[in-house]
Amino acid sequence: MKKLLKASLLLFVILVVVSCGRRETGELTGVMDRPSWKGINPYGMVYVPSGTLHIGASDQDISNTYVQRQKSISIQGFYMDETEITNNEYRQFVYWVRDSIAHSYLDHYYENDEGDQFIDWEYEIDWEDETLYDLYYQGDDRFAGKKELDVSKLVYEYEWFDWKAAANDKGRSPRNSFINRKKVNVYPDTLVWVRDFSYSYNEPMARNYFWHPAFDDYPVVGVDWRMATAFAYWRTKLWNAYQNDRGDGINSEDFRLPTEHEWEYAARGGQDLAPYPWGGYYTRNAKGCLLANFKPGRGNYPEDGGQYTVRADAYDPNGYGLFNMAGNVAEWTSSAYYANAYSFVHDLNPDIRYDAQDDDPEAYKRKVIRGGSWKDVAHFIQTGTRHWEYQDTTKSYVGFRCALTFLGRSINDF
8 A cells, every 4th residue: 555655655746746847738839938029119210000002193193104003902011210321320330340340350259159159249349459450441542641531441331031932942952052142341431422523523422421520410322222221130149249338139120121012101201192201282381381392393403491411310200110111312222123023013912022143134233212301303103103213323312211021910918
């Protein structure tokens, strides 16, 4: 009897230990130790809820190209920067690249337990160290004897995963077949202010626009499509590193350029078929004041308050709280430009992309830009107007802002 009792007690203890170790209850409960998720509210971004949009021209198709045929689509909710990326925000990226290169020159590294090397940002950079001389212009490249950073050295490598190619491959190829890498020079092309205009004096803008504090809160320009994409990749890594340091776990999604239809949906500010972000049919309010920074009339550039660009938060925001979705600078999107795209894109989160290579034909490198700019007439600042630029070109009137896909049905679910 005692032996039977001891055996029963031992079996009970074993069952309790096993049960505690696996934490099973006999019921289907899912994995219990999953990290919690409450969503994020990124600084400087606003939430754009899911909804339906009627895309297409909101006014006469003055070019008669029929590239904006009417179509009803649905867009998943996302976050978008409330302003265009400013000079000072982009400068944070440039300085990070500059400092990371300096740290690598000075061999400021540490190893983790797996033997991987990382930059040790705790080290101070001695910019007078002879090791860093190669980062400055030398000899005949120096101007007026100044010690200036050679911006051609500011190169950053970013990555992207070709999800569509991987999906079509169906597991036949190794994973690295779909991982792409590209090195880009991240310093803005400041000479666009001279190159874009013949017989026009714009050298002061070329010399001052990116670095002078007077323009810190103005939208960055002289950034091509790949530079904007690299910025979004860096911003994602910056956020993830911050989250890991805080122990907050996983991020929701990657920062990226918006698709052209996300951009149009956000620009309308919740007012379907609105020709302008403020919802009206005219570029002036009841008092006769212009509502955006563009080229009014026959070329009265300063009438709207800005000879060139203006602050990224100038004028009133639209219904979603987004500034300058019309005018100031046109904005890169992730979408490839095809004139007949509206006839075949899906009505659920429509997206058309093509990763053009350097040796591809020029027509393959066209990317959609939206919103019009400070140098454009009113037609180009309408919410439904499509236009394009080559992905490897830089302009004094094209900038960008980022988007971030929202995970969940609505922000009100949390």
